Amino acid sequence: MIVVANREPYIHEYVDGAIVVKRPASGLVTAVEPVMRACSGTWIAHGSGSADRATVDREDRVPVPPGEDAYLLRRIWLTDAEEQGYYYGFANEGMWPLCHVAHVRPVFRESDWQHYRAINQRFADAVVREARSDNPVILVQDYHFALLPAMIRERLPKATILTFWHIPWPNPESFGICPWRREILQGLLGSTILGFHTRFHCKNFIETVDRYLEARIEHEHSTITHGDKETFIESYPISIEWPSPATVAAWPSVTVCRQQVFGRFGLSADHCLGLGVDRFDYTKGILERLHAVERMLEKYPQWVGRFTFVQVAAPTRSALEEYRTFQQRIDGLSKRINERYGSGSYQPIRLLAEHHSHEALNRLYRAADVCVVTSLHDGMNLVCKEFVAARDDDLGVLILSRFAGAAREMAEALIVNPYHVEETADALHRALTMPVAEQRERMASLRVTVREFNVFRWAGRMLADAGRWRLRERIEARVQRHKDL
Ligand code: GDG
Numbered sequence: 001m002i003v004v005a006n007r008e009p010y011i012h013e014y015v016d017g018a019i020v021v022k023r024p025a026s027g028l029v030t031a032v033e034p035v036m037r038a039c040s041g042t043w044i045a046h047g048s049g050s051a052d053r054a055t056v057d058r059e060d061r062v063p064v065p066p067g068e069d070a071y072l073l074r075r076i077w078l079t080d081a082e083e084q085g086y087y088y089g090f091a092n093e094g095m096w097p098l099c100h101v102a103h104v105r106p107v108f109r110e111s112d113w114q115h116y117r118a119i120n121q122r123f124a125d126a127v128v129r130e131a132r133s134d135n136p137v138i139l140v141q142d143y144h145f146a147l148l149p150a151m152i153r154e155r156l157p158k159a160t161i162l163t164f165w166h167i168p169w170p171n172p173e174s175f176g177i178c179p180w181r182r183e184i185l186q187g188l189l190g191s192t193i194l195g196f197h198t199r200f201h202c203k204n205f206i207e208t209v210d211r212y213l214e215a216r217i218e219h220e221h222s223t224i225t226h227g228d229k230e231t232f233i234e235s236y237p238i239s240i241e242w243p244s245p246a247t248v249a250a251w252p253s254v255t256v257c258r259q260q261v262f263g264r265f266g267l268s269a270d271h272c273l274g275l276g277v278d279r280f281d282y283t284k285g286i287l288e289r290l291h292a293v294e295r296m297l298e299k300y301p302q303w304v305g306r307f308t309f310v311q312v313a314a315p316t317r318s319a320l321e322e323y324r325t326f327q328q329r330i331d332g333l334s335k336r337i338n339e340r341y342g343s344g345s346y347q348p349i350r351l352l353a354e355h356h357s358h359e360a361l362n363r364l365y366r367a368a369d370v371c372v373v374t375s376l377h378d379g380m381n382l383v384c385k386e387f388v389a390a391r392d393d394d395l396g397v398l399i400l401s402r403f404a405g406a407a408r409e410m411a412e413a414l415i416v417n418p419y420h421v422e423e424t425a426d427a428l429h430r431a432l433t434m435p436v437a438e439q440r441e442r443m444a445s446l447r448v449t450v451r452e453f454n455v456f457r458w459a460g461r462m463l464a465d466a467g468r469w470r471l472r473e474r475i476e477a478r479v480q481r482h483k484d485l
Helices: 027-039 080-100 110-130 148-155 181-188 199-212 245-250 254-265 286-299 321-341 358-367 383-390 421-432 436-452 455-484
Strands: 002-004 011-015 018-022 042-046 061-064 071-076 137-141 160-164 193-196 216-218 223-226 229-235 272-279 307-314 349-352 370-373 397-401 414-416
Touching: 002 110, 027 071, 027 137, 027 455, 042 110, 071 110, 080 110, 110 148, 137 148, 148 160, 148 181, 160 455, 181 199, 193 199, 193 455, 199 216, 199 223, 199 229, 229 455, 254 307, 254 358, 272 286, 272 358, 272 383, 272 421, 286 307, 286 321, 286 421, 307 321, 307 358, 321 349, 358 383, 370 383, 370 421, 383 397, 383 436, 397 421, 397 436, 414 421
Parallel strands: 002 042, 002 137, 042 071, 137 160, 160 193, 193 229, 272 307, 272 370, 307 349, 370 397, 397 414
Antiparallel strands: 011 018, 061 071, 216 223, 223 229
């Protein structure tokens, strides 16, 4: 199996002259990495770490995870100008805001598009070189590679190409402002299967193709035929790896986690802790969340001095002006709320704008009374699933945005509209006063859902569908051969 993703699952960095391995803050990596560990194969990605070149062999490959060597990581090198155009420019200033419709205007530059096309071609060439047969199974990941499926199809016509789009797909009007909408749709239709998190995103995609391309759409079978190529459009809600009993046994108890976290922030045992964990991104609704915390302290003053909100905000895309401005706004808002409601050592908002280890995040999940996910728009969102997986004590309350794909599966959370500050503030108060019995009932049910619909179910369904398509194609080829005789 070959996975193509922009982000690599393991980044080698120089720190004080020594090489350290870092796991990036990325929902895609969280979900796809366990699947690769189980299936083996090659993961092709941009080599972005300062020590990445020092750790690969002559073919730019390195076995990972370090010490386990379950699969190969093949690194692709980009110049600063290419990274600027393809990654920061077209992917993150164009496609990301275009698909999230979070009221940040997409930017489309001709030069970014040229880089995007060239880098997609470079990855396609690498796929062809890595393929060990003429019909490999290739998993193309995300909005960085919209052109890749058709480019691979041209060189490996028999390949099974499974493309998964990790972010939302907007309606045809919103998508229509992209100057290269036809090229992007044609690129994606090189896939055998094109997957989204929800039916709603599939429907938006099909309607977009209907609006801008000449194609035959079979709604009943959810297929699109463009030229002589048929693509199956399906929803595959992504998830996380459910922690094994051995993993859970190695975790510090909830009591110990709480003591450690409360000790770190100087909180008394009867204090209540709220938690947000995100990449520091404007789509995640961090601003709206902090406004809701402020409103809760205003509306329910009994929480002043008794409630602290910890926001982990892992640095991301800080090279972009939009992100730097956003991060400054959050910083300013946190300070203002702390000035308004803090006193002595009490600070209601603790903004931790740095990368955390998995262990540190897990400790926070286990220590929190409430986890708040208020994305303005999110393909799925895995933080809510990680919080649930971390709570083997069946306690803690999840507040979840209705605009995250996860809201469709996690109905036992307190579902909110993050744009409605009053509603989120009330949900916070409700979460903090929720009886233990109700917490247990909701959390136990959420845990059943996430355990059952874990990431292996996601990958398994997609690969099973791919298997059916391969079989069908083989049968059709055989029938054709007989006809030709
Ligand atoms: C995209 C889609 C979809 C966060 N801070 C740190 C850290 N994280 C980890 C979290 C979680 C991941 O990053 C974030 O996942 P999300 O799903 O919330 O979001 P995106 O990165 O935007 O992912 C999203 C996902 O793809 C999968 O399809 O759900 O909708 O936007 O795992 O724990 N990880 C580490 N340090 C941090 O400081 N190590």
